[in-house]
Amino acid sequence: MENYNQTSTDFILLGLFPASRIGLFLFILIVLIFLMALFGNLSMILLIFLDTHLHTPMYFLLSQLSLMDLTYISTIVPKMAYDFLYGKTSISFIGCGIQSFFFLTIAGAEGLLLASMAYDRYVAICFPLHYPIQITRRVCVLLIIGSWIMGSINSCAHTTYALHIPYCRSRAINHFFCDVPAMLTLACIDTWVYEYTVFVSTTVFLLLPFIGIALSYGRVLHAVYRMNSAEGKKKAYSTCSTHLTVVTFYYAPFVYTYLRPRSLRSPTEDKVLAVFYTILTPMFNPIIYSLRNKEVMGASRRVIQRICFVKM
Numbered sequence: 001m002e003n004y005n006q007t008s009t010d011f012i013l014l015g016l017f018p019a020s021r022i023g024l025f026l027f028i029l030i031v032l033i034f035l036m037a038l039f040g041n042l043s044m045i046l047l048i049f050l051d052t053h054l055h056t057p058m059y060f061l062l063s064q065l066s067l068m069d070l071t072y073i074s075t076i077v078p079k080m081a082y083d084f085l086y087g088k089t090s091i092s093f094i095g096c097g098i099q100s101f102f103f104l105t106i107a108g109a110e111g112l113l114l115a116s117m118a119y120d121r122y123v124a125i126c127f128p129l130h131y132p133i134q135i136t137r138r139v140c141v142l143l144i145i146g147s148w149i150m151g152s153i154n155s156c157a158h159t160t161y162a163l164h165i166p167y168c169r170s171r172a173i174n175h176f177f178c179d180v181p182a183m184l185t186l187a188c189i190d191t192w193v194y195e196y197t198v199f200v201s202t203t204v205f206l207l208l209p210f211i212g213i214a215l216s217y218g219r220v221l222h223a224v225y226r227m228n229s230a231e232g233k234k235k236a237y238s239t240c241s242t243h244l245t246v247v248t249f250y251y252a253p254f255v256y257t258y259l260r261p262r263s264l265r266s267p268t269e270d271k272v273l274a275v276f277y278t279i280l281t282p283m284f285n286p287i288i289y290s291l292r293n294k295e296v297m298g299a300s301r302r303v304i305q306r307i308c309f310v311k312m
Contacts, residue, residue, distance in 0.1 A: 016176035040286030041066040051299035069282035096178040109151030115209035116143040122216040174267035202258040
């Protein structure tokens with residue numbers, strides 16, 4: 001290890017899987033989850049594109065969520081699987097920076113996009129007459145572009161900092177991807193300033209949107225309670241519960257991980273929590289939004305029937 005540290009600038013990823021049968025089982029499970037996420041999110045994107053009934057602001061935002069999830073999981077799992085299969089642990093200095101940049105960009109952008117989706121449902125349910133005016137395709141495009149740009153700017157700042165500080169300890173990162181806080185434990189300078197920026201970024205991109213979503217859905221549930229239509233109530237409750245499930249599953253482990261001081265964190269706990277927001281959430285999102293959504297299920301049947309008719 002000492003010789004490696006002296007002759008190379010690469011990092012070493014200690015990974016997620018132990019070298020045992022349990023590790024092999026976990027590897028196979030992660031690969032299956034990755035394939036399910038890949039198929040589910042690609043299917044959701046294609047379905048929304050092909051079925052005109054889903055050409056609405058809500059599903060336009062949902063297609064972007066699937067695109068982000070697809071990019072998210074593809075940034076981490078293929079490299080992790082390659083390392084496990086070929087017994088490699090190293091990642092180049094530049095490769096680590098690229099992986100960190102994409103991870104942080106998607107993490108921030110998805111946090112903001114989920115808030116945009118909550119705003120869409122808030123206006124649709126609480127102000128249905130104003131919805132066609134306030135939530136147009138142009139507004140959706142601006143929300144999506146804004147999410148990507150803000151996520152990229154935040155990511156660029158964090159990644160640039162991480163790549164320009166001196167590392168003088170072992171270059172072994174106790175994680176399965178290049179997570180900047182895990183990288184900075186190897187730094188030979190005091191990083192308290194950066195830890196403060198992590199707190200600020202987590203608050204801006206995750207905690208505040210989560211609080212905003214919770215408050216907006218409080219208003220939404222109050223409006224739903226006052227509805228006269230039983231069918232409308234059922235549909236609104238289903239939409240709210242679906243989105244809140246996704247939001248909680250994504251935000252909770254993220255916020256819990258990055259808002260805690262370093263002294264209260266452990267590498268093992270960080271890796272377990274990271275599995276939730278980097279691997280499991282991209283798989284669950286298309287499942288939750290499809291199985292609990294009659295419009296998506298109906299669109300699936302229409303597209304399948306159309307494909308079968310063309311083949312005949």
